[in-house]
Amino acid sequence: MNMMCLFVPAPGVSEEPDDSDVAEERAKIRMGNPDILRKTNDLLLSDVSKFYGSFQAVDQLCVGVKRGECFGLLGVNGAGKTSTFKMLTGDEKISGGEAYVNGLSLKTHMKQAHQIIGYCPQFDALIDNLTGKETLQMYCLLRGIPNSEIPQIINKLADDLLFTKHIDKKVMAYSGGNKRKLSTAVALVGDPPVVYLDEPTTGMDVVAKRHLWNVICQVRDSGKCIVLTSHRFKCLGSPQHLKSKFAEGYTLTIKVNNNSDTDIQAVKEFVRTSLQDAMLREEREGLMTYYIANTTLTWSKMFGMMEEAKTRLSIEDYSLGQTSLEQVRYTFLLLVP
Numbered sequence: 001m002n003m004m005c006l007f008v009p010a011p012g013v014s015e016e017p018d019d020s021d022v023a024e025e026r027a028k029i030r031m032g033n034p035d036i037l038r039k040t041n042d043l044l045l046s047d048v049s050k051f052y053g054s055f056q057a058v059d060q061l062c063v064g065v066k067r068g069e070c071f072g073l074l075g076v077n078g079a080g081k082t083s084t085f086k087m088l089t090g091d092e093k094i095s096g097g098e099a100y101v102n103g104l105s106l107k108t109h110m111k112q113a114h115q116i117i118g119y120c121p122q123f124d125a126l127i128d129n130l131t132g133k134e135t136l137q138m139y140c141l142l143r144g145i146p147n148s149e150i151p152q153i154i155n156k157l158a159d160d161l162l163f164t165k166h167i168d169k170k171v172m173a174y175s176g177g178n179k180r181k182l183s184t185a186v187a188l189v190g191d192p193p194v195v196y197l198d199e200p201t202t203g204m205d206v207v208a209k210r211h212l213w214n215v216i217c218q219v220r221d222s223g224k225c226i227v228l229t230s231h232r233f234k235c236l237g238s239p240q241h242l243k244s245k246f247a248e249g250y251t252l253t254i255k256v257n258n259n260s261d262t263d264i265q266a267v268k269e270f271v272r273t274s275l276q277d278a279m280l281r282e283e284r285e286g287l288m289t290y291y292i293a294n295t296t297l298t299w300s301k302m303f304g305m306m307e308e309a310k311t312r313l314s315i316e317d318y319s320l321g322q323t324s325l326e327q328v329r330y331t332f333l334l335l336v337p
């Protein structure tokens with residue numbers, strides 16, 4: 001999965017030991033040719049800051065996201081992720097810096113940019129008295145989609161995001177997870193080239209999350225640019241990029257197909273022989289969580305081993321994560337298609 005992740009430090013605590021990605025991205029954008037950067041990035045943030053009064057919520061954020069790329073903004077609560085999205089949608093003013101969507105400056109062309117942007121806000125902005133279908137119909141009409149195409153679009157979104165059976169229920173009857181699915185569907189109505197998803201998986205169960213990743217992959221592969229956030233992040237990432245983030249041991253979670261005993265034993269045997277330092281922390285219905293304290297294992301080596309194991313063993317998917325910095329908690333989840 002072609003996804004980059006950027007850890008956004010909260011302003012004032014910017015000296016995180018591993019926020020080199022932020023510095024790297026910043027250097028790339030500050031030193032690049034502005035014209036070329038605007039042309040080559042569907043979304044470009046150049047030193048974007050947000051002040052609420054004298055309080056700084058976003059500190060000179062530099063991000064470039066290209067077509068067909070999925071970008072994860074990581075950060076603890078209060079790091080400024082939602083504020084960033086609000087500036088990118090025009091809900092909040094940009095206090096400093098410049099932002100461009102498809103080369104359009106958001107400071108001067110927000111109205112045009114709205115036609116290109118799909119947005120799933122962190123807190124569902126849904127109308128309680130509408131059904132899921134009516135909600136999507138409304139957004140289809142707002143997006144100028146011809147009436148004849150609307151039913152098919154709604155069915156596909158509901159299908160992809162697994163809420164077809166709730167489609168005729170009123171939003172007020174939706175669970176938190178189903179509201180997130182509907183809000184994500186709203187963001188995707190009309191195939192906008194740039195999609196922001198702010199904590200889209202909150203309240204979703206594991207199956208729904210997995211489906212959401214599939215949908216995100218499809219959207220990305222159709223040439224769109226996606227930015228999503230999480231305070232407890234799960235992302236599909238390139239091994240090289242994530243390697244630096246896993247210097248202090250791993251949490252490995254493996255989901256075994258069909259929860260079969262023989263298969264579980266085979267996977268355990270693999271872990272025992274290949275990852276001697278692994279400690280089984282939790283096991284439940286074919287889902288095993290290991291803690292691996294070995295810090296000499298590189299991310300790419302772990303990834304390679306798991307990929308190899310996946311071809312031989314009944315592994316449905318697996319995830320690798322880390323919980324090292326005391327106030328930060330994030331997990332990179334690899335659901336390898």
Ligand SMILES: Nc1ncnc2c1ncn2[C@@H]1O[C@H](COP(=O)(O)OP(=O)(O)O)[C@@H](O)[C@H]1O
Pocket residue numbers: 052055056057075076077078079080081082083084
């Ligand atoms: N409208 C607002 N007025 C004042 N402060 C705000 C406002 N919105 C957010 N903040 C503050 O800005 C910081 C960043 O918040 P937010 O963007 O929601 O972060 P995140 O989405 O990463 O959790 C927090 O300290 C929050 O309290």
Ligand SMILES: [Mg+2]
Pocket residue numbers: 081082083122198
């Ligand atoms: Mg937020």
